[in-house]
Amino acid sequence: MSGLVLAGGGHSHALVLHRWAMQPSKRPSGLITLVSRTSTALYSGMVPGLIAGIYQHDQVAVDLRDLADQAGVALVVAEITGLELQNQLLRVDQRPALPYVRLSLNLGAVTSANPVPTSGLVPIKPLEPALDFLGEQDRQMDEPAVATSPFQVVGSGLAAVETVLALRKRWPRRPLVLQIRPRHLQPVLIRALREGSIQILETSELDPTGEFMTTPGLICTGSRAPHWLAESGLPCYPSSGRIRTEASLQVIGQPKLFAAGDCAVIDAQPRAPSGVWAVRAAAPLAHNLEAACEGRPLQRWRPQRQALQLLGGFNKGHPTAWALRGSRLIGPHPLLWHLKAAIDARFMAMFRRSRSMDSAETMACRGCAAKLAAGPLESALQQAGMATLGTQPEDAAILPMNTAAGSTPVLQSVDGFPALVSDPWLNGRLTTLHACSDLWACGARVLAAQAVVTLPQATESTQETLLAQTLAGIRSALDPQGAQLIGGHTLEARDGLAQPPPSRAVQVTLSVSGQALEPFWPKAGLQAGDRLLLSRPLGTGVLFAAAMAGATPAPALDLALAQMGTSQHVLLEGLLDLQSEHPNGIHAATDITGFGLLGHLGEMLRNPALKVVLNGAHIPALAGSISLLAKGFASSLAPANRRAWSLLDNGGVDLQLTGLEPGSKRHQALLELLVDPQTCGPLLISVQADIAQVLTTRLQSPWTEIGSVQTR
Structure with missing residues (x-):
C-alpha cells in the first residue's frame, strides 16, 4: 500500500498524474490521494493571456478531477490548513x-506582501480570488466613476509588468498605474509601459496615505510559500517560507516527505521560483515517489542553472513577448509571442483527452444511475408476490408496529449506490443526503x-x-439534522482487487428512520388545481456520464457537486412551518x-381523472447538462427510463413547448432531461396555488413552478 498523498495541484503534480495516466504500470499500488483547493489548476504561463482576455478559463485550466480519474488517483477538493x-x-x-x-508537497505560492487593510489592493496569488476580483471590476465598468478611475499594480518584477500590460489589453482606456521601486526595471520595459500609456510611479514602499492607496489594484510583490508549512515544523527559509529539500526532492530531515515547485527549493542548488522549474521537477519527482513506494534507491536531480523564459506582453493591443535568460532580456517581438503561444498550447494539449462519447456509452454509470431499471424491478416484484411495491411505491414506509393512539408514526427507508466520486468522505456525505431525501x-x-x-x-x-x-x-x-448514526455493518468485497483508486470500490447503503406529522405526504396525493414545484435543477446523470468521457466542463461538475452536497433538510423545515399555517395544503x-422527473411523476399520477401540464421552458437544468444531452451524451440508465415517455402520449402528462421548436435538438434534449437519473436530486411537491405563490416569491427561494395538475 503506498499511502501516498499529493498535497496541492501544482504543475509538478499535474505532470506526475499525466505520467501515471499514460503509463499506469508506473503508478504505485494502493491508495493515492490528490488534495487540491480547487478541481482545476491554472497554467501560470497562460495567465497573462487569460487576464488580457485572449484566452478563456478552460483554455488555461488543467482539469484535475478528470486527470486524477485517468491516473487512478482519488481527488479531495479541500483547503489544506496544516500538517x-x-x-x-x-x-x-x-x-x-x-x-x-x-507526502508530496506541490502547493504553489502566495503573494509575499499583505495588502494594507484600508486599501483596495488584492494579492495576485492565489490566482482564483484575484481573477474573481478582476471579473467584479469588469461588471462595474459600465459605471463612469469606475471606468475612469485608476487601477494599479504594485510590484517591480516581471510578473507585475506582464500583469499591467495584460490589463491594458483588457481595459484599453482605463487609467493604469504601476508602482515600482526606483530604478528597478530595464529601459526596454519602461519603454513598453509608456507606449501602453501606463503611469509609472516610483516609490520605495507602500504608503497607506498615498495618492493611490484607496484605488483598486493588484499586489504583485513576489511570492512566498504558504505560512502553514513553517508553522508545521518543516525546515523552511525564513525569508520565503520555501521548504528546503535534498537533491532527491526529499524534505531535509523528513525522508517520507517530498516537495517541488514554488513552495520548495533544493538546499544545495537554489533556484528562483518559476513555472519552468516546477515543470522540470515533475519527472524526477515522479521517479522518486515511485522508487520510494517500492523501496528502490532514489535519484538526485540537478536542475540547470539557467532556463529560457518567455514573457508575454502587448503593444498597441497586439501580443508580443520578451525572451529572458539570466539577466539578458531580448525583445519585444511578435515572433517570440508566437513561440510562447505554441509552447503553451503544446503543454496544455497533454492534458486534453479525446472528447468522444465511447466511454460514456459503454461504461455503467454510478450513483443513483446504478439503480435497476423500472421494468425488471416491477417484474421481479410481481413474481415475488409484492407487486404493489412496484405499482404503488412510496419513498418511505410506516413501520408496522404497535403505537399508542395519536402517536407520531415512524417511517423508514433504505438507499445506497456504488461510489459516485473518488473522495470517500464526499461519497459518504452524498449517499447519506440521497437516502435522507426519501424521508424529507x-x-x-x-x-x-x-x-x-x-x-x-x-x-x-x-x-x-x-x-x-x-x-x-x-x-x-446527519449531525446538522440532529440525527445519529446508531450502528451498521462492514463488509469486504469478494471480487478481487479493485481498479485504482480503491476509494471508487466503496459502496454505502443506509437505512434511515424518522417521524412525520400525520398525514405524511404521499406520492399519489395530487389534486386538481395544484401547482408542481421543483427544489433544484436537474442534470446530474448526464453530467457524470459525460465526465467519464472527459466531456463535462470542470465548473459544471463543481456546481453540480456543490448542489448535491447541500442538504435539503432546511427546505423540509420551511415546508413543515408552512404546513402548520396552511393545514393540508401540501x-x-x-x-x-x-x-x-418523468418516471417519478408517473408514480405520483395514479388517478386517471387527473393530468399534469408541464411547462418545458420552466424546468431548471444544471449548467452544461442541456448542451451535453443535445450532443448525445446520456446516463447508462437513461435508455430504460425512456419508457416513461409513454406518459407524454395520452398518458397523463402534457408537455408544453413554449419557445421550443418540436423535433429540434433543444426539444430532444428536454425529453432526455425528463428521464435523466438524479443523484441527490430535487424534491417535487404538489401544493395549493396559494402555497406555491408563497414559496416561489420568497427571497432567494429555491423553488421553481414547473407545471400544474388539471382534470382530464
Whole structure:
C-alpha cells in the first residue's frame, strides 16, 4: 500500500498524474490521494493571456478531477490548513485530517506582501480570488466613476509588468498605474509601459496615505510559500517560507516527505521560483515517489542553472513577448509571442483527452444511475408476490408496529449506490443526503441511520482510511439534522482487487428512520388545481456520464457537486412551518432520483381523472447538462427510463413547448432531461396555488413552478 498523498495541484503534480495516466504500470499500488483547493489548476504561463482576455478559463485550466480519474488517483477538493508531522496527518478545512505514509508537497505560492487593510489592493496569488476580483471590476465598468478611475499594480518584477500590460489589453482606456521601486526595471520595459500609456510611479514602499492607496489594484510583490508549512515544523527559509529539500526532492530531515515547485527549493542548488522549474521537477519527482513506494534507491536531480523564459506582453493591443535568460532580456517581438503561444498550447494539449462519447456509452454509470431499471424491478416484484411495491411505491414506509393512539408514526427507508466520486468522505456525505431525501419527501425529520459499508480488498491501513473517511462523511450529513448514526455493518468485497483508486470500490447503503406529522405526504396525493414545484435543477446523470468521457466542463461538475452536497433538510423545515399555517395544503411529494422527473411523476399520477401540464421552458437544468444531452451524451440508465415517455402520449402528462421548436435538438434534449437519473436530486411537491405563490416569491427561494395538475 503506498499511502501516498499529493498535497496541492501544482504543475509538478499535474505532470506526475499525466505520467501515471499514460503509463499506469508506473503508478504505485494502493491508495493515492490528490488534495487540491480547487478541481482545476491554472497554467501560470497562460495567465497573462487569460487576464488580457485572449484566452478563456478552460483554455488555461488543467482539469484535475478528470486527470486524477485517468491516473487512478482519488481527488479531495479541500483547503489544506496544516500538517501534523508526528502523527503523519494532513489537516484540511471542515473535514477529518488525511493520514499518509508518504507526502508530496506541490502547493504553489502566495503573494509575499499583505495588502494594507484600508486599501483596495488584492494579492495576485492565489490566482482564483484575484481573477474573481478582476471579473467584479469588469461588471462595474459600465459605471463612469469606475471606468475612469485608476487601477494599479504594485510590484517591480516581471510578473507585475506582464500583469499591467495584460490589463491594458483588457481595459484599453482605463487609467493604469504601476508602482515600482526606483530604478528597478530595464529601459526596454519602461519603454513598453509608456507606449501602453501606463503611469509609472516610483516609490520605495507602500504608503497607506498615498495618492493611490484607496484605488483598486493588484499586489504583485513576489511570492512566498504558504505560512502553514513553517508553522508545521518543516525546515523552511525564513525569508520565503520555501521548504528546503535534498537533491532527491526529499524534505531535509523528513525522508517520507517530498516537495517541488514554488513552495520548495533544493538546499544545495537554489533556484528562483518559476513555472519552468516546477515543470522540470515533475519527472524526477515522479521517479522518486515511485522508487520510494517500492523501496528502490532514489535519484538526485540537478536542475540547470539557467532556463529560457518567455514573457508575454502587448503593444498597441497586439501580443508580443520578451525572451529572458539570466539577466539578458531580448525583445519585444511578435515572433517570440508566437513561440510562447505554441509552447503553451503544446503543454496544455497533454492534458486534453479525446472528447468522444465511447466511454460514456459503454461504461455503467454510478450513483443513483446504478439503480435497476423500472421494468425488471416491477417484474421481479410481481413474481415475488409484492407487486404493489412496484405499482404503488412510496419513498418511505410506516413501520408496522404497535403505537399508542395519536402517536407520531415512524417511517423508514433504505438507499445506497456504488461510489459516485473518488473522495470517500464526499461519497459518504452524498449517499447519506440521497437516502435522507426519501424521508424529507414524506415530510419526515430524520432521527437515526444505520450504514452498511462495503470496502474493497486492500491493506488494513487503506481499509481503515476509507472507512473512517466514509463514516465521517455520513456524520457530516446527519449531525446538522440532529440525527445519529446508531450502528451498521462492514463488509469486504469478494471480487478481487479493485481498479485504482480503491476509494471508487466503496459502496454505502443506509437505512434511515424518522417521524412525520400525520398525514405524511404521499406520492399519489395530487389534486386538481395544484401547482408542481421543483427544489433544484436537474442534470446530474448526464453530467457524470459525460465526465467519464472527459466531456463535462470542470465548473459544471463543481456546481453540480456543490448542489448535491447541500442538504435539503432546511427546505423540509420551511415546508413543515408552512404546513402548520396552511393545514393540508401540501398534497403530494417525492424526490427525483434514478427514474428521472418523468418516471417519478408517473408514480405520483395514479388517478386517471387527473393530468399534469408541464411547462418545458420552466424546468431548471444544471449548467452544461442541456448542451451535453443535445450532443448525445446520456446516463447508462437513461435508455430504460425512456419508457416513461409513454406518459407524454395520452398518458397523463402534457408537455408544453413554449419557445421550443418540436423535433429540434433543444426539444430532444428536454425529453432526455425528463428521464435523466438524479443523484441527490430535487424534491417535487404538489401544493395549493396559494402555497406555491408563497414559496416561489420568497427571497432567494429555491423553488421553481414547473407545471400544474388539471382534470382530464
